[in-house]
Amino acid sequence: MxxxxxxxxxxxxxxxxxxTRDTLCGFRLTQAAxxxxxxxxxxxxxxxxxxxxxxxxxxxxxxxxxxxxxxxLRAGRLRLYTAKRSLSVSLRSSANLVAPLGCLVSRQKHxxxxxxxxxxxxxxxINAEIMQLHHSKHHATYVNNLNVAxxxxxxxxxxxxxxxxxxxxxxxxxxxxxxxxxxxxWTNLSPNGGGEPxxxxxxxxxxxFGSFANFKExxxxxxxxxxxxxxxxxxxxxxxxxxxxxACANQDPLQGTTGLIxxxxxxxxxxxYYLQYKNVRPDYLKAIWxxxxxxxxxxxxxxxxx
Amino acid sequence: SFSRSSANLVAPLGCLVSRQKHxxxxxxxxxxxxxxxINAEIMQLHHSKHHATYVNNLNVAxxxxxxxxxxxxxxxxxxxxxxxxxxxxxxxxxxxxWTNLSPNGGGEPxxxxxxxxxxxFGSFANFKExxxxxxxxxxxxxxxxxxxxxxxxxxxxxACANQDPLQGTTGLIxxxxxxxxxxxYYLQYKNVRPDYLKAIWxxxxxxxxxxxxxxxxx
Numbered sequence: 001m002x003x004x005x006x007x008x009x010x011x012x013x014x015x016x017x018x019x020t021r022d023t024l025c026g027f028r029l030t031q032a033a034x035x036x037x038x039x040x041x042x043x044x045x046x047x048x049x050x051x052x053x054x055x056x057x058x059x060x061x062x063x064x065x066x067x068x069x070x071x072x073l074r075a076g077r078l079r080l081y082t083a084k085r086s087l088s089v090s091l092r093s094s095a096n097l098v099a100p101l102g103c104l105v106s107r108q109k110h111x112x113x114x115x116x117x118x119x120x121x122x123x124x125x126i127n128a129e130i131m132q133l134h135h136s137k138h139h140a141t142y143v144n145n146l147n148v149a150x151x152x153x154x155x156x157x158x159x160x161x162x163x164x165x166x167x168x169x170x171x172x173x174x175x176x177x178x179x180x181x182x183x184x185x186w187t188n189l190s191p192n193g194g195g196e197p198x199x200x201x202x203x204x205x206x207x208x209f210g211s212f213a214n215f216k217e218x219x220x221x222x223x224x225x226x227x228x229x230x231x232x233x234x235x236x237x238x239x240x241x242x243x244x245x246x247a248c249a250n251q252d253p254l255q256g257t258t259g260l261i262x263x264x265x266x267x268x269x270x271x272x273y274y275l276q277y278k279n280v281r282p283d284y285l286k287a288i289w290x291x292x293x294x295x296x297x298x299x300x301x302x303x304x305x306x
Numbered sequence: 307s308f309s310r311s312s313a314n315l316v317a318p319l320g321c322l323v324s325r326q327k328h329x330x331x332x333x334x335x336x337x338x339x340x341x342x343x344i345n346a347e348i349m350q351l352h353h354s355k356h357h358a359t360y361v362n363n364l365n366v367a368x369x370x371x372x373x374x375x376x377x378x379x380x381x382x383x384x385x386x387x388x389x390x391x392x393x394x395x396x397x398x399x400x401x402x403x404w405t406n407l408s409p410n411g412g413g414e415p416x417x418x419x420x421x422x423x424x425x426x427f428g429s430f431a432n433f434k435e436x437x438x439x440x441x442x443x444x445x446x447x448x449x450x451x452x453x454x455x456x457x458x459x460x461x462x463x464x465a466c467a468n469q470d471p472l473q474g475t476t477g478l479i480x481x482x483x484x485x486x487x488x489x490x491y492y493l494q495y496k497n498v499r500p501d502y503l504k505a506i507w508x509x510x511x512x513x514x515x516x517x518x519x520x521x522x523x524x
Binding site: 133137174228229230249250251270271274278279 | 351445448468487489492
């Protein structure tokens with residue numbers, strides 16, 4: 001089994017644990033959030049364009065974790081659930097990954113994460129009407145449509161219909177990206193947010209952008225300047241060990257598109273601000289800095305530097 | 307003195323100094339004229355803010371482009387292309403759009419255009435369903451279009467992203483555009499783009515579209 005270097009997307013599971021996915025097979029638990037069981041929620045199969053979520057089980061976690069992961073299993077047990085016993089064996093070899101796809105039948109669907117605060121909590125910076133529509137309509141639609149697209153993809157995969165698989169890629173990217181992006185976004189905001197970061201993240205911002213003010217100005221300009229729908233991002237370039245600002249179009253996910261690990265995303269689709277700020281996107285950008293959750297971003301930064 | 311040789315085309319570039327800037331066209335009706343299908347607040351913001359901004363930014367980009375051209379700075383010329391396409395396309399698209407709508411619109415086309423629609427889509431209902439689906443299905447910002455394929459002599463439906471202009475992008479001649487950027491409907495229809503699509507058919511100006519069709523067939 002190829003464990004190799006850390007790569008692939010980072011997910012936060014329902015319990016708050018954090019994982020990386022090896023691009024060939026299996027999982028590695030790199031950081032447990034606390035005591036209790038951590039549920040693995042996704043596996044990346046080499047043939048699929050996006051992770052297909054399903055629960056897997058194996059009692060002996062060390063079959064999946066290399067020495068890098070073991071040292072980080074501080075608390076809780078790794079429990080993976082599967083519908084088929086054969087899954088635990090076949091995951092030892094990447095060549096056998098095709099067989100367990102049958103267990104996708106019992107995979108769990110994506111769900112809309114709860115907002116960590118009330119819809120009105122970010123007022124007056126982002127109003128309640130926007131937050132309610134954004135979370136319960138827009139994000140919910142991405143979740144629903146992602147599940148639909150994955151069902152169809154699973155069928156196409158089972159039939160070996162590569163034409164259908166390819167034709168489903170835009171829907172998977174759009175809705176999958178939408179789900180990924182908004183899931184990060186809600187945690188990036190907080191009614192107790194604003195101000196400036198501290199500690200390691202602040203040091204890195206000063207090192208890579210000269211000053212916090214420069215960074216803020218740059219990310220604002222990039223976000224305001226997105227032509228059409230998209231996102232402005234602060235990301236981490238693991239290869240070069242530095243922070244980087246980038247923009248992505250539509251719901252293209254930062255990591256899948258650029259390789260940068262997402263830390264802070266700013267949604268500049270019109271639905272993110274229009275009801276309150278109308279066409280004046282710069283006013284929305286001015287306001288959003290008041291609710292940026294630096295604790296969350298620092299925590300993401302700490303995780304991805306490992 | 308005029309020169310017949312293309313080598314002398316460089317000289318007249320100086321006349322760009324006196325070229326006229328692009329201007330925001332007047333709306334052919336009041337902001338509230340398309341109610342209840344598209345409300346006054348949307349029309350006012352859409353025309354006097356969004357379209358106006360494309361016009362202003364297009365003029366700015368063209369000024370910079372003119373300077374880059376004069377200096378022979380091809381790098382700068384290329385770097386200005388996104389701004390020219392975005393704002394130029396935005397100006398082209400919205401200029402067409404305002405004429406595609408009318409408080410006296412709705413219903414179905416007549417004459418040659420209707421015949422062409424029946425011929426190329428089977429029926430008006432099929433065409434309407436298809437253009438609606440394409441417009442609703444745009445991922446992100448963009449436009450749904452009914453265009454004319456001059457090469458093949460037939461009508462065609464297409465979608466374009468952002469402000470990419472139909473003709474520059476696909477070669478199709480624009481007849482009817484449906485703006486599906488969120489600013490075109492959000493204040494009234496929120497996230498329910500399909501409701502906006504249902505409503506807009508009530509204000510489609512078939513006279514204008516027929517007239518565009520007649521022109522491009524020549």
